[in-house]
Amino acid sequence: MSRAITILYGSETGNAQDYAQILSKRLRFLRFATTVSTLGDYDVRKLLSTGLLVVICSTTGQGELPRNSKAFLRFLLKKKLPADLLSHLSFTSFGLGDSSYVKFNYAAKKLHNRLLQLGATECSPRAESDEQSPEGTDGYYSEWEAILLANLNEQYPLPPGIEPIPEIEILPPTNPVEICETDNFNELLSEKSHSLILGEIVRNDRITASNHFQDVRHLVIHDTSGSLDFQPGDTVGLYPTNDPVDVFKLIENQGWEAIADRPLRIQHEVAHIEGGLINNLTLRTLLTHHLDIMSVPRRSFFWLAWHFSDDEREKEKLHEFSDIKEAEELFDYANRPRRSILETILEFSSLRIPVEYLFDLIPTIKLRQFSIASQPDPNRVELAIALVEYKTILRRARKGVCSSWVKTLNVGDRIVFSVHRSQLKFGDTQPLVMVAPGTGVAPMKSLIEYKVGLSLAEVVPQKLTLFYGCRFHDKDFLFGTYWKRLAEEQKLELSTSFSREKGGYVQHALYKQRKAVCEQILAQKGIIFICGSNGSMPREVRITFEAILEEEGKMSKEEARKYILQMENEGRYIQETW
Missing domain, CATH: 2.40.30.10 (Translation factors)
Structure with a gap:
């Protein structure tokens, strides 16, 4: 019975990736052979020969899959796929979500259900975490992982006489980095992505x-x-690249000066480096262009790092941060002060990192x-x-x-x-109601410039309405002169909110214009486009649109909510947040 398991993750910020790497290490200690990849980088043809699969996926925006996952789902959703295509596959999934969003954990549910539709069976119950809950994502993950490992050990027991690897041992690197003896970089050229x-x-x-x-x-x-x-x-x-000064600090601290500029070889393909490896790769250029030494260290960093300390007190502390039961300790040390990997390495003076483990320890720059x-x-x-x-x-x-x-x-x-490409569609004739605080106005500028240009070319103009919010009229009113000129030329309906000048927020401006807004989105089947930070703004704006439909459209609260959901499904309620 094969003990090979594939772990695929979909991640925007790195959280799902961190859990995938932690799970991989757990399973390797249990002597499972693991393959870890983004959903998008995985060759879907391999599903036909994969027996065990774990999917760990976050949800972004309006129930969307992360960017590095969409190609995988597109394949699964092909209509011609037979219903028993994956009948040989045993799998489970873990979703990372936030219940403050309407389509909570929608991406993980979509993937899980589609795998079931194609004949796959569950090897362990799926789980969906909620960032808003008291337990946090760690609490959900810890319980899900414990159940999964128990089920896998029962279903795929080790042969008699074979024991799990003690977790005190250090596993071989999954993607070894090697300093080369040759000085001829031409022997080691890497290919760049053709999309650059x-x-x-x-x-x-x-x-x-x-x-x-x-x-x-x-x-x-x-x-x-x-x-x-x-x-x-x-x-x-x-x-982006790291500051050369920071790179020098790390090289000096680790005693890598003599090897920093020698040719470097990566023994396996590194699929998750977007854009491809830089040519003439050295340790210095790897640290400068590809490894995110300024990111906040995650649990998977400490899981490995404690092995490389020869000071008992420091080793114990690093090991403590790797324990999921000590999530609060890790948060206080790393996340709360936003301490970087570089700072952590400098603070733990006994930490000496073997070059071959760099890809296992430090995430790549996204x-x-x-x-x-x-x-x-x-x-x-x-x-x-x-x-x-x-x-x-x-x-x-x-x-x-x-x-x-x-x-x-x-x-x-x-x-x-x-x-x-975003594949967003903004229609040709319907009114466009755009809502944007801060730099969320960037795509509105692209869209408005384009639409105004079309109207000058004697194409029937769409009605364009922009609700823009910032703090001050004279400090952060981005592209304000342009918006004012378009408004004066009657090419744009402009409504501004300057929050530090008692002007309220974009949702307040929306409500003030509720009659016109309702006419555009209800009677004229207009399109709503919202862009900006994913804090409270998207939720407050959505509530305001529902309130407008209730009051001006004479709907019940439930009818208004369903109408906005219908607009989403029709591509008429577009929300791009980060």
């Missing part, structure tokens, strides 16, 4: 006031090939996606990027990796980027 585009920075201007708390950049990138192809709602992927803020153009693309800069409870300054990188970009610098 080479661009040149044309503008990198701060568009918020210098005395405003947040630095928002208007980044304009020029593509000399003239081959850019995008539509409103699409995003650009940027590939590409950062930003909504495009300009109309389709083959030569240029614009972004509005809010830099992440703040102080922790320990009063330590923190900057996001991408924010630090963007801030260093100068006019004339060349960067690589990629374009990612």
